[in-house]
Amino acid sequence: MTNNSMRAITQRTLGGPEVLESVEVAVPRPGPGEVLIRVAATSINAADWKLRSGAVTKLGPPPFTLGFDLSGTVTRAGAEVTEFAPGDEVFGNVLGRNGAYADYVVAPADFLTRKPAALDHAHAAALPTAALTAWQALTDVRAGQRVLVHAAAGGVGHLAVQLAKARGAYVIGTARTANHEFLRGLGADELIDYTTTDFTTAIEPVDLVFDLVGGDYAERSLRVLAPHGRMVDAQGEEPLADPRYHRHYFHPSGADLGEIAALVAAGRLRGEIDRVMPLADVVEAHRLSESGRVRGKIVLTNP
Structure with a gap:
């Protein structure tokens, strides 16, 4: 060349x-x-x-x-x-x-x-796309809220677990059993193996669902979402006719990445x-x- x-x-x-x-x-x-x-x-x-x-x-x-x-x-x-x-x-x-x-x-x-x-x-x-997707989706999470993260061990999911936990949430994740120990190490409070358990019958109502799977997960997740809750869908293509449903797209932001970098440098977030x-x-x-x-x-x- x-x-x-x-x-x-x-x-x-x-x-x-x-x-x-x-x-x-x-x-x-x-x-x-x-x-x-x-x-x-x-x-x-x-x-x-x-x-x-x-x-x-x-x-x-x-x-x-x-x-x-x-x-x-x-x-x-x-x-x-x-x-x-x-x-x-x-x-x-x-x-x-x-x-x-x-x-x-x-x-x-x-x-x-x-x-x-x-x-x-x-x-x-x-970090950039995955961390920004999680950071921007979880902006409204507050201490004490219950947050359900689907595909919690994936590229976005494992960061979402950490960010929700850093904001004081009780974090529930769906993941294969092989990834449960990993996710507990990141702060997950409750874990469900989606290959053996239907999450809709396994948990109490949650304040926020972060869907990183798609398919029928968004519609099913509404069943465990509290009446005042928020469904954040980063995968689905067809929006649901429910006021709690929100389709999420990340947007590039050097400013947001700067805050994420500060968390990483402080040892509070790891990819x-x-x-x-x-x-x-x-x-x-x-x-x-x-x-x-x-x-x-x-x-x-x-x-």
Whole structure:
């Protein structure tokens, strides 16, 4: 590759993990309010393989490069950027058709925050989308409330357990028995193995449900939701006609990430990494992520 080219993982068609391919493209240039980042690590979110397969079509037709999360080093700052300079280590989000499965990526400066020195790039890259999804969904949680988190051991769920607990909630999680000890270590008060127990008959009413599963989980969850409660659905596609139901979408926010980074630096929040793989193994990483048997996040590093 030349000094002006880089590797990116793209796809020319929708389909299974095998459609992902490595190509050589020009290094992008940051515009006003943007920075160019040398990507040290990115991570896989469920949205990645839903977009890759065509289950979600928000990026339009291929070709495009996936990757919403990143951690890396600023190499160039665009006009109007005052908070970051070349050499700064940052982490955050990038949205659009030119994502972080690449050597370099351009991101809006206000989607980023400084990486804490004690946090390595792999753990930083595991946080942005998952942590922001949980942080923004649980904004209204108050001490003493009962919170039910579905898929509690997953990439978003294990962070939601910690954040709800940090806000003083009584936290109930659904997860396989194999993950119960892990979740108790994160502060979960009550756990239900969804493979053997129907949660709708196993718990008392809750103040908030955070659904990270989809399917019929939202409708079933309304049965255990208190009359004054709130149902936050981060997975479903069809909204429910119930005033307690709210469809949740995360939004990139360097300011929110700064608060999350402070919790991480203080030892009050930790992101679980299922495994770290090189970016070159992205096809296998997608297969693993799509299996639904991942605890925490899969991180792709870019040495």
